[in-house]
Amino acid sequence: MAIVEAKSISKIYGGKKGIEHKAIDHLSMNIEAGEFVGVMGPSGSGKTTLLNLLSTIDRLSAGFLTINGSDITKLSKEKLATFRRKEMGFIFQDFNLLDTLTIAENIMLPLTLDGRKVKEMETKLAHISNTLGIDGILRNRTYEVSGGQLQRAAIARAMIHEPSIIFADEPTGNLDSKSSKQVMEALTGLNTEQHATTLMVTHDPFAASFCERILFIKDGKIFNELHKGDQRQNFFQDILNVQSMLGGDTDDLQTIRL
Amino acid sequence: MTFKQFAFNNVKRNARQYMSYFFSCMFSVSVFFIYAVIMFHPEIDGHEFRQTVQRGIAAVEIIIFSFSFLFVMYSTGAFIKSRKKEYGLLMTLGISKGQLNRLLILENTIIGCVSIVAGLLIGTLFANVFIMGFSNMIDIDGSLGFAIAPKAVLLTVVSYFVMFELNTLAITWTMRTNAVVDLFRGAKAAKRVPKFSWILSIIGLGLVITAYSLAWTADLLSIFPRMFPILLLIIPGTYLLFTQSSVALINLLRRNKSIYFRQTNLLTISDLYYKLKDHSRLLFFVTILSAVAFTASGVLFGAYQSAKTEAEALVAQDVSLLSKGEEHIANMDDEVSTFKQQLEQKGIDYQSLAMERTQAKIHHMDQDIWVDLLSVSNYKQLQKLNGNTVDIDVSNDEMVVMLPRYLTPGEEEFANELTVTSENVEETFTVQTMDTIVNQNTHNRYTIVVSDEMYQHYASVQEPNEQYRYVAFSIHNWSSHAEAIYDSTHMIDREIVTGIDTQAQIYLTLKNSLSFALFFGLFISVLFFLAAGSILYFKMYQDLDNDVSRYRSLYRIGLTVKEMKKIATKQVAYLFFIPFSVAVIHASFAFKALQNMLTSSVFMPSLLLISCYLAIYAIYFFFIRGLYIRKLKEVM
Numbered sequence: 001m002a003i004v005e006a007k008s009i010s011k012i013y014g015g016k017k018g019i020e021h022k023a024i025d026h027l028s029m030n031i032e033a034g035e036f037v038g039v040m041g042p043s044g045s046g047k048t049t050l051l052n053l054l055s056t057i058d059r060l061s062a063g064f065l066t067i068n069g070s071d072i073t074k075l076s077k078e079k080l081a082t083f084r085r086k087e088m089g090f091i092f093q094d095f096n097l098l099d100t101l102t103i104a105e106n107i108m109l110p111l112t113l114d115g116r117k118v119k120e121m122e123t124k125l126a127h128i129s130n131t132l133g134i135d136g137i138l139r140n141r142t143y144e145v146s147g148g149q150l151q152r153a154a155i156a157r158a159m160i161h162e163p164s165i166i167f168a169d170e171p172t173g174n175l176d177s178k179s180s181k182q183v184m185e186a187l188t189g190l191n192t193e194q195h196a197t198t199l200m201v202t203h204d205p206f207a208a209s210f211c212e213r214i215l216f217i218k219d220g221k222i223f224n225e226l227h228k229g230d231q232r233q234n235f236f237q238d239i240l241n242v243q244s245m246l247g248g249d250t251d252d253l254q255t256i257r258l
Numbered sequence: 259m260t261f262k263q264f265a266f267n268n269v270k271r272n273a274r275q276y277m278s279y280f281f282s283c284m285f286s287v288s289v290f291f292i293y294a295v296i297m298f299h300p301e302i303d304g305h306e307f308r309q310t311v312q313r314g315i316a317a318v319e320i321i322i323f324s325f326s327f328l329f330v331m332y333s334t335g336a337f338i339k340s341r342k343k344e345y346g347l348l349m350t351l352g353i354s355k356g357q358l359n360r361l362l363i364l365e366n367t368i369i370g371c372v373s374i375v376a377g378l379l380i381g382t383l384f385a386n387v388f389i390m391g392f393s394n395m396i397d398i399d400g401s402l403g404f405a406i407a408p409k410a411v412l413l414t415v416v417s418y419f420v421m422f423e424l425n426t427l428a429i430t431w432t433m434r435t436n437a438v439v440d441l442f443r444g445a446k447a448a449k450r451v452p453k454f455s456w457i458l459s460i461i462g463l464g465l466v467i468t469a470y471s472l473a474w475t476a477d478l479l480s481i482f483p484r485m486f487p488i489l490l491l492i493i494p495g496t497y498l499l500f501t502q503s504s505v506a507l508i509n510l511l512r513r514n515k516s517i518y519f520r521q522t523n524l525l526t527i528s529d530l531y532y533k534l535k536d537h538s539r540l541l542f543f544v545t546i547l548s549a550v551a552f553t554a555s556g557v558l559f560g561a562y563q564s565a566k567t568e569a570e571a572l573v574a575q576d577v578s579l580l581s582k583g584e585e586h587i588a589n590m591d592d593e594v595s596t597f598k599q600q601l602e603q604k605g606i607d608y609q610s611l612a613m614e615r616t617q618a619k620i621h622h623m624d625q626d627i628w629v630d631l632l633s634v635s636n637y638k639q640l641q642k643l644n645g646n647t648v649d650i651d652v653s654n655d656e657m658v659v660m661l662p663r664y665l666t667p668g669e670e671e672f673a674n675e676l677t678v679t680s681e682n683v684e685e686t687f688t689v690q691t692m693d694t695i696v697n698q699n700t701h702n703r704y705t706i707v708v709s710d711e712m713y714q715h716y717a718s719v720q721e722p723n724e725q726y727r728y729v730a731f732s733i734h735n736w737s738s739h740a741e742a743i744y745d746s747t748h749m750i751d752r753e754i755v756t757g758i759d760t761q762a763q764i765y766l767t768l769k770n771s772l773s774f775a776l777f778f779g780l781f782i783s784v785l786f787f788l789a790a791g792s793i794l795y796f797k798m799y800q801d802l803d804n805d806v807s808r809y810r811s812l813y814r815i816g817l818t819v820k821e822m823k824k825i826a827t828k829q830v831a832y833l834f835f836i837p838f839s840v841a842v843i844h845a846s847f848a849f850k851a852l853q854n855m856l857t858s859s860v861f862m863p864s865l866l867l868i869s870c871y872l873a874i875y876a877i878y879f880f881f882i883r884g885l886y887i888r889k890l891k892e893v894m
Contacts, residue, residue, distance in 0.1 A: 057813075081813065096815075109525075121519065
């Protein structure tokens with residue numbers, strides 16, 4: 001079953017007076033349930049715009065988009081927010097945890113907003129924090145723990161309400177290599193064990209090598225698609241090859257970490 | 259873009275931020291200016307009250323000025339702190355320390371000049387109304403003309419300009435710009451968990467409650483020695499209440515999981531936890547400012563409103579004339595008819611009643627006290643004149659002592675039996691007391707009601723100088739003729755009529771002194787109040803950057819705009835109305851203390867006043883909430 005179905009979606013910036021710029025140009029893609037999909041591309045290729053469109057933060061200029069069976073182009077802004085709250089989980093580059101809350105409170109936030117019972121929240125919190133190995137820091141504040149722990153807490157927050165899809169925007173962008181590895185292993189672990197459908201935008205080939213399938217984007221269109229074979233090392237090499245073929249800024253090519 | 263243009267644009271494009279600051283500055287400039295106009299008014303010089311009035315105004319000017327000084331210092335400091343990041347950027351781009359200072363000075367000078375000019379304009383606009391009100395109030399024959407002395411303009415411009423410049427210099431001097439990195443970090447340092455101590459919270463609460471109980475039980479005699487201790491308790495008490503008890507209270511709320519984790523409560527409460535602590539000093543300051551504003555204007559306004567009732571309580575009969583001794587009484591009728599003629603000429607309706615009283619002496623509170631005796635039938639007639647019907651019976655062995663309005667402690671406790679001694683008679687009566695219905699006079703302390711028979715017993719053998727003749731007047735609607743009545747009493751020879759008491763006189767004295775105080779007090783109060791609102795507005799604006807990024811991430815994970823509005827409204831409301839409510843509670847205890855001293859109720863006038871403040875505050879609140887939500891909506 002397809003969780004995300006996008007049919008020739010476009011996003012056009014600028015308008016009547018300014019110069020039009022097509023950030024996303026008639027792009028079509030599907031994400032099946034339980035898949036772990038990566039989106040890569042050079043700076044300005046439209047990968048963040050694509051993520052914003054799919055995650056309903058940004059409005060489509062044209063095209064059709066259904067998520068988990070509902071046509072989200074027809075929903076009002078308020079309905080979209082509640083839809084996101086129920087159906088989606090978010091992981092950001094800069095964690096976006098609230099520093100006025102403890103780690104535990106941050107993780108429970110989606111359930112709290114949904115008006116769930118305290119008991120239920122606590123059971124789910126115990127389960128997810130155990131899975132992600134962060135039970136030791138639940139009572140801490142955000143500034144008291146490391147970046148890798150923060151990102152795993154963010155993953156817990158994205159997962160706790162069992163959404164139909166998780167969107168991750170450069171989840172390893174602010175992390176050192178050791179923490180990156182932990183975070184990516186946590187994500188793949190949840191993907192395989194709990195069949196959490198995940199879409200991740202990244203330009204870190206190492207992080208991307210944890211995905212099952214990678215979409216390369218250039219100028220708002222799909223440029224190439226890679227599937228993971230048996231070996232992650234080979235997959236990683238393939239990714240690097242496509243990246244150099246794509247060109248783009250040399251900044252995007254990160255030093256090899258494996 | 260020249261350097262000057264850059265500075266100018268900075269001010270222009272931050273207009274919204276500067277707005278409330280600008281209005282408060284402008285308001286204080288115009289109030290200062292209006293008082294200066296009156297102080298230097300060319301026609302005021304000739305009047306005998308010149309010195310007192312000018313001294314009063316000068317004191318007010320000093321208060322306004324020092325307050326503006328503090329306010330501008332705080333606001334400028336807060337502003338510059340909120341823009342630290344911007345200065346960091348300028349420094350990386352290579353602005354020198356000297357240039358940065360020049361930029362700051364230039365910006366502040368622009369705002370200062372604009373608010374001085376605007377203040378002068380607004381002041382000029384309202385000065386005429388003020389001059390008229392002022393001359394009306396202090397009874398100058400014919401209003402003062404509309405004239406603005408150059409001295410007034412000069413004083414305002416120079417003092418405010420110097421103030422703005424001094425403040426800016428102080429700020430630039432204290433701003434440390436050692437490391438650019440520090441500036442980049444700006445106000446965005448990690449938030450520590452608010453700490454509080456239970457002991458201090460309880461001490462704070464205790465201090466406030468003690469102060470409240472002192473105010474609640476104060477009366478006319480004890481209020482003056484208590485005033486200072488009350489202030490000494492309430493100010494640190496309020497401070498602790500905000501820095502400790504508020505955090506403690508929210509901490510308790512956080513422990514109650516079913517409340518804390520109920521939907522948006524989690525966000526509201528946790529954010530408020532930090533904001534209350536961050537803003538505790540500010541909230542304390544705002545509370546004290548508002549409490550001073552409420553109390554001062556409420557007490558003045560309440561007392562002003564009650565002048566008539568107070569006059570009626572202090573003086574039982576509308577007008578009373580009293581002569582003592584046979585010789586004076588013989589001449590009294592002429593004086594009384596002069597007075598009556600005066601009233602008739604002025605078209606004032608009256609009823610009058612003449613009666614005899616006789617002097618005696620009692621022993622009470624370890625001393626001999628002069629009293630006079632009144633027969634019970636005369637007493638009944640007096641009550642009738644005052645518009646009351648009474649049924650009172652005094653037998654031959656009873657007397658009723660009429661107690662004056664203000665008593666020394668223990669005075670109302672009389673012995674069961676007292677001996678009443680005159681030159682020729684001595685009798686013992688059982689004692690009862692009641693509130694007085696005759697006017698006090700300088701000759702004796704109490705008027706005592708005895709039976710007609712007993713009165714005759716004393717009066718028939720009285721010495722010539724023991725005789726009193728008392729003429730009481732009832733004047734319909736006296737307060738609207740107060741001045742005419744008071745003027746008419748001047749026609750009476752005070753050698754002959756030794757006791758002239760009118761409600762009109764008390765009323766006029768009260769009204770005059772209070773209207774003076776009201777005139778000075780009300781504007782300072784409003785100034786304080788506006789400043790309090792403006793400080794809050796500032797703080798909200800400073801927090802906005804942080805809040806914007808918070809709400810942006812919350813929106814992504816599915817916070818609806820409706821929920822955002824709910825949370826934001828609640829938070830702004832708490833920050834606005836917590837200090838307001840505390841200030842109102844503080845002020846109501848002050849009103850209660852005032853009430854203990856007055857006869858008439860100050861409830862309605864103080865309620866009216868607080869509602870006015872509340873209305874202004876509510877407008878302020880909705881304005882700021884609107885701005886705040888609009889700003890947040892932009893990112894959602």
